[in-house]
Amino acid sequence: MAEIELSSRPSTLEVYGRAALSALPVVGASGDSLPDDTLLLRGLRVDPDNLAEYTKVCGLRFGDTLPLTYPFMLTFPLVMKLMVSKDFPFAAVGSVHAENVIEQLRPISLSEPLDVRVHAENMREHRKGLLVDLVSVVNVGRETVWRQTSTFLHQQRTSLSGQPKTEPEPEEIPPVPTSTLRVDQKIIDRYAAISGDRNPIHVSTLGAKAFGFSKPIAHGMWSAAAALRAVEGRIPGKVTYSVRFGKPVLLPATVNLYAQRELEGWALALRHRKKLYPHLTATLR
Secondary structure (H helix, E strand, O other), X not given: OOEEEEXXXXXXXXXXXXXXXXXXXXXXXXXXXXXXXXXXXXXXOOOHHHHHHHHHHHOOOOOOEOOOOOHHHHHHHHHHHHHOOOOOOOOOOOOEEEEEEEXXXXXXXXXXXXXXXXXXXXXXXXXXXXXXXXXEEEEEOOEEEEEEEEEEEEEOOOOOOOOOOOOOOOOOOOOOOOEEEEEOHHHHHHHHHXXXXXXXXXXXXXXXXXXXXXOOEOOHHHHHXXXXXXXXXXXXXXXXXXXXXXXXXXXXXXXXXXXXXXXXXXXXXXXXOOOOOEEEEEEEO
């Protein structure tokens, strides 16, 4: 596996330009293997203004340590750069962020210089298409402090496509939500500007309709961050946050937020206010 060191963070505008190009049928990437490269960026410094805006738009507290989900913002340009490379087996635009697992090994100080590495692994078939894991690792010197596995789904036919859908276990939904979350296009436009994630499905009605959504949808990682406001101040320094994304949140929306204390941590969920289907289910362990 080759390690490619970058001199600066990739421009997300440039990356999305390449992503749109790779989505065209003539140019689109295709293949049955993943790039061998690991992208590396050393000495990354957190911009306090960006962090302050992030905490504000996600409803979190601004402090001396990074929110559990914030390093996603730092790794995202590298993830996108890898996904638009010519060796990547499918187009980044239109891919679905299906699951996300964050392992924080200790709190990260706002002032620490961070080394970021990103690689792709574990391509496998799914009933709905191909799944790929994008793995991001954040180090302070030689110490790994944060690790993330983002699982993306590219919808296509596979050898598993004909398999029947497994029925989910019946869920016990609390009768009363912990709170509600309101999200609209203005909030998501702010998040897109802060994060650099300007995927058309989030910021454009035409872009959303091009990928089968009736309206723009909230970023999954905005939802994952916003859900943490229910347990803020009670998250240990060493923790694993496992998120599964359900039906997208169509904008504007008010959703129910649930937080239940469990033996090993917390169970979180964002659900549709009336129909109660999940937009997001998660555990903090």
